[in-house]
Each structure stands twice: as structure tokens, then as C-alpha cells.
Amino acid sequence: MSILxxxxxxxVEFAVGYPSWLLGAIGHPVTWFGRLISFLDRRLNRDTDSDALRRRRGVHALLIIVLVPATIAFAVETMLAGIPAGLILTALLATSLLSQKSLTEHVEAVADGLDNGGLDIGRVAVSQIVGRDPEKLDRAGVCRAAIESLAENFSDGVVAPVFWIGVGGLAGGxxxxxxxxxDSMIGHRTPRHEAFGRAAARFDDLINLPASRLxxxxxVLAAFLVKDADAGNAWRTVQRDAKKHRSPNAGWPEAAMAGALGLALAGPRSYDGVMVDDAFMGEGGRRDVESVDIRRALRLYRVADFLLMGLFGLLSVIVIVA
Structure with a gap:
């Protein structure tokens, strides 16, 4: 029943997001994970320890971070399976792991901010969804950042969690x-976390691999159905540029989005005052990106999301019939 x-x-999450009554009752799991990760980071990641010891402790921390919540989730799902509405309740809990609705709202806020409030408001809006320095972004840079975030977060905020829910139920998600x-908290190449967070970063790369390709x-498939999108160019751009990205996974959705819209995404950008010389996804595409392109990207995302729902709907029918 994991697929269902x-x-x-x-x-449910597409329609209403994470239900507010459920959020009020139990909070958000990311908050719980964050507290656990911060606790382990304080206790196990000591500046005086050697890198080798910090790497080992990073592995131990990752095992706790993954296995403890997953075990609790498995127990909850097993308990709910014994009651009539258990499947629905489990699905409601699983909505907390998805971000279709919030992703749409945050990216739309960037386009609306640029159109109605100007560059400064657009920078504030985009700072909510990207880690780069917003004050150094011009209008085109803000638009590119929003579209890149939409593509990448569609992968790791929607497709990846629903993939792992489908594989392992609530516990998998x-x-x-x-x-x-x-990975987002400790998987960084900083003096404090390069050794301790190495296991988290590598594991995140591994578990996001299937979803990024999907x-x-x-x-690409959505581009066949969206006006002014180019599916053929999306496919060619993925083949040519996806592996050029510094991330083994982010380049796949970003390259597909860049090719479909005829844009150049990624490229050099600043994080915490440090310039990262990344390759362009969609080299040769248009770089003077505008707010209208954010809205084009959102239309493409919505169609791709419907295709994802259709895929899992079809798999659910197959599981039920079988």
C-alpha cells in the first residue's frame, strides 16, 4: 500500500498543503529533525577532534538521524494500519514530507515581488528559497535563482520524498x-562540517539520484504539453549539461528546465561572499531572464507535477488490481 x-x-498536499490542524497538533517533522541534528552536531562534532574521528562520528550521527525517525514512523504506520481510516491518516501524515504547494507559493512570490514591488522586494522573496547572496543579484539573477530553485526543489522536495514513500511507506519518506x-544543515564544505557532514552529503547524493533523473x-515530457516549451531542446540540454553541474543531481532538473524554456541557468554565483564558478545549464540560452519566465517555469512545473500524480495514480491502480 506504500504506492497508494x-x-x-x-x-492532498497539492490541494491544501500540509493541513494546518495537523501542523498545530504535531508540528512539522523538519523541525524535529533539525533539533536532533543540532543536538548531535553540538555533542559529537568537536573542533578539537581529528578529521578522521569527526568523519566516523558523522557516520554515527547520520545513522541516528535516519534510523530513529524512520523507526518511529514505521511504528506509527503499523499502528494506523489496524484501524479503518489508517490509510488516509498515514497519507495525511505523509503530506508533511512534500512541498508542492509551498514551492509554488514561494516561487510565485518572487515573480509577484518583482512585478509589484521591484528588485528589492524580489530579492527578499528569493532569499527565502535560495542560499546565495541576494543583494548581489540583479533582476535577471533573481529570476534565474527562482527558476533554478523551482527545478531543484521539485526534485528533492516533491519527487524524491514521494518516490521514497512509494518504496518504503511513511518510514521511507x-x-x-x-x-x-x-545534508542541508551539516553537509557543507566548511571548516566545521566538511569532515563531520561528509557522510550526510554523500548519502543525500545517493538517495536523490533516482528522483533527479525522474x-x-x-x-521533458511536460514540455511536450506546454506552449512555448521545447521538449527536444530540454532532452538535448539534459544529455549535454546535466553532468557539468557541481552537484551530481541538481544538474538534471535544472538542465531540463533550462532547455525547455530556452534559458541559461546556474553558472557563476556567490554564496556567503564566495564566488562559485559553476557551469551554465543551457549554455547558449537566453540569460536576460524576466519575471514572465518564472511564470513560464511554474506552468511547466505544474504540468510535470500532474504527470507525477498520474504516474503514481496508475501505479496505485495496478497495485489495487493486482
Whole structure:
């Protein structure tokens, strides 16, 4: 029934997001994961320890971060399976692991901010969804950042969690989200976290691999159905540029989005005052990106998301019939 849980959670989260009454009752799991990760970081990651010891402790921390929440989720799902509405309740809990609705709202806020409030408001809006320095972004840079975030977060905020829910039920989705949160908090190449967070970063790369490829395929297929999108160029751009990205996974959805829209995404950008010389996704595409392109990207994303729901709906029918 994991596939059906994944499908139902997609439908509910697309329509209403993470239900507010559930958020008020139990909070958000990412908050719980964050507290656990921060606690382990304080206790196990000591500046006086050697890099080798910090790497080993990083592995131990990752095991705790993934296995403890996943075990609790498995127990909850097992308990709910014994009651009539258990499947629905499990799917409602799983909506907390998805971000279809919030992703749309945050990216739309960037386009609306640029159109109605100007560059400064657009920078504030985009700072909510990207880690780069917003004050150094011009209007085109803000637009590119929003579209890149949309593509990447479609992969690791929607496709990846629903993939792992489909594979392992609520426990699979929770394990994924906990690991992904660990990567976002400690999986950085900073003096404090390069050794301790290495396991989290490597594991996140591994578990996002299937979803990033599936996301690229969904965007390519969606481009066949969206006006002013080029599916052929999306496919060619994925083949040519996806592996040029510094991330083994982010390049796939970003390249697909860039090719479909005829844009040049990624490229050199600043993080915490440090310039990162990344390759362009969609080299040769248009770089003077505008707010209208953010809205084009959102249309493409919505169609790709519908295709994802259709895929899990079809798989659910197959599971039920079988």
C-alpha cells in the first residue's frame, strides 16, 4: 500500500498543503529533525577532534538521524494500519514530507515581488528559497535563482520524498526527509562540517539520484504539453549539461528546465561572499531572464507535477488490481 499512500499524499498536499490542524497538533517533522541534528552536531562534532574521528562520528550521527525517525514512523504506520481510516491518516501524515504547494507559493512570490514591488522586494522573496547572496543579484539573477530553485526543489522536495514513500511507506519518506535535512544543515564544505557532514552529503547524493533523473524526464515530457516549451531542446540540454553541474543531481532538473524554456541557468554565483564558478545549464540560452519566465517555469512545473500524480495514480491502480 506504500504506492497508494504516496499517491494520496500527493493529491492532498497539492490541494491544501500540509493541513494546518495537523501542523498545530504535531508540528512539522523538519523541525524535529533539525533539533536532533543540532543536538548531535553540538555533542559529537568537536573542533578539537581529528578529521578522521569527526568523519566516523558523522557516520554515527547520520545513522541516528535516519534510523530513529524512520523507526518511529514505521511504528506509527503499523499502528494506523489496524484501524479503518489508517490509510488516509498515514497519507495525511505523509503530506508533511512534500512541498508542492509551498514551492509554488514561494516561487510565485518572487515573480509577484518583482512585478509589484521591484528588485528589492524580489530579492527578499528569493532569499527565502535560495542560499546565495541576494543583494548581489540583479533582476535577471533573481529570476534565474527562482527558476533554478523551482527545478531543484521539485526534485528533492516533491519527487524524491514521494518516490521514497512509494518504496518504503511513511518510514521511507521520513528516512529520506531526515537525511535531506541533515545534508542541508551539516553537509557543507566548511571548516566545521566538511569532515563531520561528509557522510550526510554523500548519502543525500545517493538517495536523490533516482528522483533527479525522474524529475528531468517529467520536465521533458511536460514540455511536450506546454506552449512555448521545447521538449527536444530540454532532452538535448539534459544529455549535454546535466553532468557539468557541481552537484551530481541538481544538474538534471535544472538542465531540463533550462532547455525547455530556452534559458541559461546556474553558472557563476556567490554564496556567503564566495564566488562559485559553476557551469551554465543551457549554455547558449537566453540569460536576460524576466519575471514572465518564472511564470513560464511554474506552468511547466505544474504540468510535470500532474504527470507525477498520474504516474503514481496508475501505479496505485495496478497495485489495487493486482
Amino acid at each position: 499512500i504516496a499517491f494520496l499524499s500527493l493529491l 521520513v528516512a529520506y526527509k531526515a537525511a535531506n535535512t541533515a 524529475t528531468a524526464l517529467l520536465i
